Amino acid sequence: MTETVATQGISGVEIVLSEVTKRYPGQNDPAVDRVSMTIPAGEIVVLVGPSGCGKTTTMRMINRLIEPSSGAISIGGREILDMNPDTLRRGIGYSIQQAGLFPHMTVARNVATVPGLIGWDRSRIAARVDEMLALVGLDPDTFRNRFPRQLSGGQQQRVGVARALAADPPVLLMDEPFGAVDPITRGLLQDELLRLQAELRKTIVFVTHDFNEAVKLGDRIAVLGNQSRILQYDTPAAVLAEPADETVAGFVGADAGLKQLTLTRVREVPRGECAVARESEAVEAFRKAIGDSGREWGLVLDDQGRPLRWVTLAQLAQADSLRAAGTAVGGTVSLDSTLQGALETLLAESNANAVVTGRRGEYVGLITIDTLVAHLSRMRSAHAHSDSGGDGGQ
Numbered sequence: 001m002t003e004t005v006a007t008q009g010i011s012g013v014e015i016v017l018s019e020v021t022k023r024y025p026g027q028n029d030p031a032v033d034r035v036s037m038t039i040p041a042g043e044i045v046v047l048v049g050p051s052g053c054g055k056t057t058t059m060r061m062i063n064r065l066i067e068p069s070s071g072a073i074s075i076g077g078r079e080i081l082d083m084n085p086d087t088l089r090r091g092i093g094y095s096i097q098q099a100g101l102f103p104h105m106t107v108a109r110n111v112a113t114v115p116g117l118i119g120w121d122r123s124r125i126a127a128r129v130d131e132m133l134a135l136v137g138l139d140p141d142t143f144r145n146r147f148p149r150q151l152s153g154g155q156q157q158r159v160g161v162a163r164a165l166a167a168d169p170p171v172l173l174m175d176e177p178f179g180a181v182d183p184i185t186r187g188l189l190q191d192e193l194l195r196l197q198a199e200l201r202k203t204i205v206f207v208t209h210d211f212n213e214a215v216k217l218g219d220r221i222a223v224l225g226n227q228s229r230i231l232q233y234d235t236p237a238a239v240l241a242e243p244a245d246e247t248v249a250g251f252v253g254a255d256a257g258l259k260q261l262t263l264t265r266v267r268e269v270p271r272g273e274c275a276v277a278r279e280s281e282a283v284e285a286f287r288k289a290i291g292d293s294g295r296e297w298g299l300v301l302d303d304q305g306r307p308l309r310w311v312t313l314a315q316l317a318q319a320d321s322l323r324a325a326g327t328a329v330g331g332t333v334s335l336d337s338t339l340q341g342a343l344e345t346l347l348a349e350s351n352a353n354a355v356v357t358g359r360r361g362e363y364v365g366l367i368t369i370d371t372l373v374a375h376l377s378r379m380r381s382a383h384a385h386s387d388s389g390g391d392g393g394q
């Protein structure tokens, strides 16, 4: 790949760490010991490892919130130790756990921090604040004048991301940014980050101790041991398939197969179908359609084709219309959801199916448990082939 092709659409820049070491005063062993790694432009690289292994120290040396004791770091080909630290930091977005918002400033002023420092004029800043809030899914009119304490944890994290992105820096450092929110909100924030990144193509260094989060978000993940020693640095698929050593294998865990579900999107696997009917349609016709489908149940849709209720043949036998019959669909997944998300959704449904919806929320098919089982066994056999230098014959 030539340089021009590789950098098309990418606003991020490469970061190179060479033999970077940090010794805190009064400590015998360095907190970070001679770490070398190249973080490619436009990728999300996740540093994952146990608490205390040196993730935060490594990350904060990149924006010089912590000064390296030795070694070199370059960003976009420029040595950071040759730069003025304030100038350096204004070119790097930084987002941390609990968002780190200034409590006495409104959401708008928080987001405006760096644009203000670098001298943008008022109207440009105001426009940018609204643009960033909308980008992270917060209505500007509702949120711009609130204070951080008037926001939920998830909303605070969104503001934190908006603030980190406000001056359009090529590099974003995120230190356990979603660590303090509940699991459902965390999942949503992760999905949003991936959606944003598909457009922005920044270079993002993301720190977490949560291996599942690393697998979900990383283009590459660096699994770190003590003193930030790199145990393995590769794509999530490669780390899951072939952990470099026992320690990494321990991180990957016994459920490596299930984690592989986070690597595949719903749109990449075949979808199942069932009988469907609009609410306005006749009960009898739907009963026949369900019978023809070979299943015991079907799905009732609204007039826009959006899923409303599961209905069984037994329920239909009692019903005069489709308007009330059946049990509400619990949740849906989109074509961009991961198979892990589909698994969680289908486990909550009594018939073990997840409804897939399209852009406008309309029904486009089902993910069944059989789809997931077939997918996992395909991944396993593909891996067995690559292990044995397989001939590709199936």
Ligand code: ADP
Binding pocket: 024, 025, 027, 031, 049, 050, 051, 052, 053, 054, 055, 056, 057, 058
């Ligand atoms: P992580 O982010 O992976 O939890 P840190 O980078 O925060 O790890 O810490 C790495 C090691 O450095 C830990 O042993 C920690 O106790 C130590 N450490 C962190 N900050 C300081 C400091 N300011 N002074 C002395 N030791 C520190």
Ligand code: MG
Binding pocket: 055, 056, 057
């Ligand atoms: Mg830390």
